[in-house]
Amino acid sequence: MLVAVTGATGFLGRHVVSNLLENGHSVRGWTRKSVPPDSEGVDWTHGELDDRASIEQLVAGCDAVVHTALAREGAGFMQEPEQPLDYIQTNLMGSIALLETACAQSVDRFVFVSSGAVHQHVVDGIPLDEQHPLRPGSLYGACKASMETVVHAYGSAGRIQAASLRPVSIYGADTPLENSKWYGLIRAVARGETVKADGGGKVVHVKDVAAAATTLLETEVSIAGETYNCCDRFFSEHEIATRVMERTNSKATLVGGPKTSGRDMSSAKLQALGFRFGGLSRLDETIQQFVQEL
Template identity: 50%
Template structure:
């Protein structure tokens, strides 16, 4: 099987490459700049979003398309772009060009099972209606251009999927966590290092927290979308492994290190739980606290090197 993958050098994309290649699948991905990344096993081709020819070249002879790429507005995904029109042009209309190229590629019955998997974001829910369940039917109320672009593409997936033009589906993860490269970029790393290296009398603020999904769970969901025999075209599926507080992470770090640092700050409360019944009905199983403990243990090992 050959997978066309956008965003292959990103956090989720790198993990997709690892898993896909381990399964014996072929991976084709875009690169920008003079030379392709130093990653063997990938069929790298020059290209990026908002380039019709690059979209056609990417998906030629591929069985499925996994779209995780995003052109950022700054150093962080959530940073507001200086040019909102150009940002929208690249990320939304660029994705539409990719969708259209996929539709033309998969129009024959021979490609009826080919999928277009779009990775959205929980940022489409930056404002939440507290009286409604946070499921896939909840209103989309973003408060950033990042969230607005993700929400816009979700509507394109609905339109193409429900109309039968393309077997397209959306996955909507909350904050994605895991061991990043470098590991110092991983969520909670600085806090865990402060606990591991701290001395009695030191204080560490642990007042944060939020909904998270482990990166390996995201990749498992992507694989499921390409392999399930259930009808998924046009649908959106929430991805959330659970609500994790910084206090919870800190207590694991203290237990593993024997640290005597003092934890300060009130643990954050989960006001609205995200529903994941829909994808669980397809067989998806999310990681539990064991994955969190393994994640913290890896951070501690790195901090002590």
């Protein structure tokens, strides 16, 4: 199938493109860069979420859309924008325009990449699965949560096979490597320094998120209006540091004990489609990539 990918030059978008190509699909990549990457097999088109004409150009003739793009200020997703209304207009209304255009052009499937930030404030006594109430604590999380409800409405109404994929914090080797999650931790441990390692969090590898998006495009199960959590497991910084020490013979001193997860997030719904996470092998792969560059 021909798949349109927004944010195709971003950290996640690049892996989505690679996974789709590896699975025999054609890709039309959307980028804001004036000069797109030289990627074999990708039909690049220039555009942004607040440009309706470029949205129509992106979607025309495609069988599916994977929407990873986000217009943000600064380096962090959670940074509150200086112009909140502009942020909402671009990210939420632009995403709705993309979904509506996909419907109008008879696109078969639409996967919206949401975020675990929709659950910044969890409710006690309720399982952290796809039925858990959406309680974001940031404008980023609020836009993601709002778009999830729109995807649900379009899919449930039978207008399009649209679903939300909800990854937690994404890790893996970014470009440049210094931008990667845990890079500073792994570098310090490999160098034998004294390292504070008392944090942790729910994570998923970027390659697993990309593979999950492809799974939603290829499954014969109806995904219309559905949401799928995408959480591999909880990794403590202490566990990560220990694995780095084992592989580098580092004599680093770790300050703090292993942190544990307060609430488990269920990804059983995604796994019911046959999807499997990379687990420790993904973490070890990432550690090896970092160590090789130090």
